Amino acid sequence: MEVLQMKRHQKMGQLVDEAFVQPAEHRPKPVISDAGGIPVLDLTPLILNPIPNDGDHPLPLPPLPPDVSSLVAEVGAACRDWGFFQIVNHGVPAELLDRVHSAAGEFFALPIEEKRRVRRGDENPLGYYDTEHTKNVRDWKEVFDFTANDPIITPVSSDSGEIRTDVFWNQWPENPPDFRNACEEYAEAMKNLAFKLLKLLSLSLDLPPNRFKPFFVDQTSFLRLNYYPPCPSPDLALGVGRHKDPGALSILSQDDVGGLDVKRKIDGEWVRVKPIPNAYIINIGDITQVWSNDAYESVEHRVSVNSERGRFSVPFFFNPAHYTDVRPLEELTNEENPAKYEDYNWGQFLNSRTNSNFKKLHKENMQISDFRKKFLLNDFYFRRCLSRSGRRIANFNGTDLIIPRQNTVVFLEYSRIQK
Ligand SMILES: O=C(O)CCC(=O)C(=O)O
Numbered sequence: 001m002e003v004l005q006m007k008r009h010q011k012m013g014q015l016v017d018e019a020f021v022q023p024a025e026h027r028p029k030p031v032i033s034d035a036g037g038i039p040v041l042d043l044t045p046l047i048l049n050p051i052p053n054d055g056d057h058p059l060p061l062p063p064l065p066p067d068v069s070s071l072v073a074e075v076g077a078a079c080r081d082w083g084f085f086q087i088v089n090h091g092v093p094a095e096l097l098d099r100v101h102s103a104a105g106e107f108f109a110l111p112i113e114e115k116r117r118v119r120r121g122d123e124n125p126l127g128y129y130d131t132e133h134t135k136n137v138r139d140w141k142e143v144f145d146f147t148a149n150d151p152i153i154t155p156v157s158s159d160s161g162e163i164r165t166d167v168f169w170n171q172w173p174e175n176p177p178d179f180r181n182a183c184e185e186y187a188e189a190m191k192n193l194a195f196k197l198l199k200l201l202s203l204s205l206d207l208p209p210n211r212f213k214p215f216f217v218d219q220t221s222f223l224r225l226n227y228y229p230p231c232p233s234p235d236l237a238l239g240v241g242r243h244k245d246p247g248a249l250s251i252l253s254q255d256d257v258g259g260l261d262v263k264r265k266i267d268g269e270w271v272r273v274k275p276i277p278n279a280y281i282i283n284i285g286d287i288t289q290v291w292s293n294d295a296y297e298s299v300e301h302r303v304s305v306n307s308e309r310g311r312f313s314v315p316f317f318f319n320p321a322h323y324t325d326v327r328p329l330e331e332l333t334n335e336e337n338p339a340k341y342e343d344y345n346w347g348q349f350l351n352s353r354t355n356s357n358f359k360k361l362h363k364e365n366m367q368i369s370d371f372r373k374k375f376l377l378n379d380f381y382f383r384r385c386l387s388r389s390g391r392r393i394a395n396f397n398g399t400d401l402i403i404p405r406q407n408t409v410v411f412l413e414y415s416r417i418q419k
């Protein structure tokens with residue numbers, strides 16, 4: 001099969017190494033339409049009326065001013081309908097963004113030997129590398145990773161499979177000289193912005209503004225400088241293959257080249273996010289999907305490349321502490337809407353992802369769908385189960401459920417299991 005595929009690419013005049021070639025069904029179409037409907041939200045109301053912290057204000061908090069309240073509603077609608085939105089007037093100075101983009105441009109233009117002085121290795125997952133794989137296909141990109149809280153504490157599994165905690169430090173290149181300062185200042189600005197967005201997210205789910213904050217006391221957030229060089233076969237390779245971000249939310253700055261494609265929820269079509277100068281693209285990650293018990297979904301996206309211009313982007317991945325056990329929030333679950341996920345530990349999840357994206361493996365990496373609850377009935381697993389009249393017939397408390405044979409049920413989302 002692989003030999004056949006290789007032959008076909010040679011016939012087509014393939015110009016990239018086989019490792020970068022996407023399976024046919026995942027290659028980008030020649031024309032991708034603009035993601036016209038992704039909401040662009042103006043954060044100006046937060047400048048005059050910042051959302052208070054619980055401790056800064058006697059409880060209960062006063063009602064939100066009408067423009068902040070509308071913003072919260074817009075955030076909720078964007079999260080539900082798209083899983084993505086853009087923000088403007090977010091308070092991050094344009095000069096700081098320019099400094100980071102220039103530092104990235106100068107760094108990636110250095111000779112490869114110099115970049116490799118700060119390369120990521122088996123010992124330290126931070127720094128420069130150009131071998132990231134998404135879904136086991138190599139991405140057409142170079143990256144530089146650094147953590148927002150230096151050092152980062154994370155569990156790692158040893159060869160014997162035992163989990164221990166390790167500490168990783170950022171590694172900084174000597175050149176360009178402003179690189180480290182620009183990156184560190186930018187990381188602080190991203191953390192500030194992320195906490196503002198977290199409050200909006202929380203309010204949009206009818207929760208107190210600081211409901212999520214404790215999860216981020218020892219955050220494992222990190223930033224990535226991405227460079228996608230011009231690609232001779234943009235029809236075969238991708239800058240980043242289709243994926244969902246695993247963390248809580250991502251804050252992305254892209255330059256004016258464009259290439260970020262989002263899988264539109266209403267029809268599953270890939271659409272491209274139009275660059276807006278100085279705007280940020282925000283997307284919901286898997287953790288928010290689990291916390292919200294699927295009210296907000298983490299949406300698939302990818303990066304298309306082109307043969308003419310290299311592209312730069314800088315994502316900030318807002319991640320909780322490694323010891324966080326991720327589970328649907330109690331306030332967002334009840335008998336009618338039981339928790340849809342088993343608990344999972346964020347540090348172990350991150351660790352498994354970090355190992356699997358460094359090199360090609362022969363298995364799929366860990367997904368939140370692995371933690372989706374299943375309910376057992378005879379030899380069927382169920383996700384949802386209703387009586388014929390449409391009423392839920394049992395309260396799923398996270399344990400396998402056996403329903404007596406005489407009950408008539410309508411099976412939704414079931415699959416046969418191997419006994
Ligand atoms: O470069 C981009 O536009 C997006 C990158 C991305 O999705 C990621 O690194 O997770």
Ligand SMILES: [Fe+2]
Nearest residue numbers: 243244245301
């Ligand atoms: Fe992503």
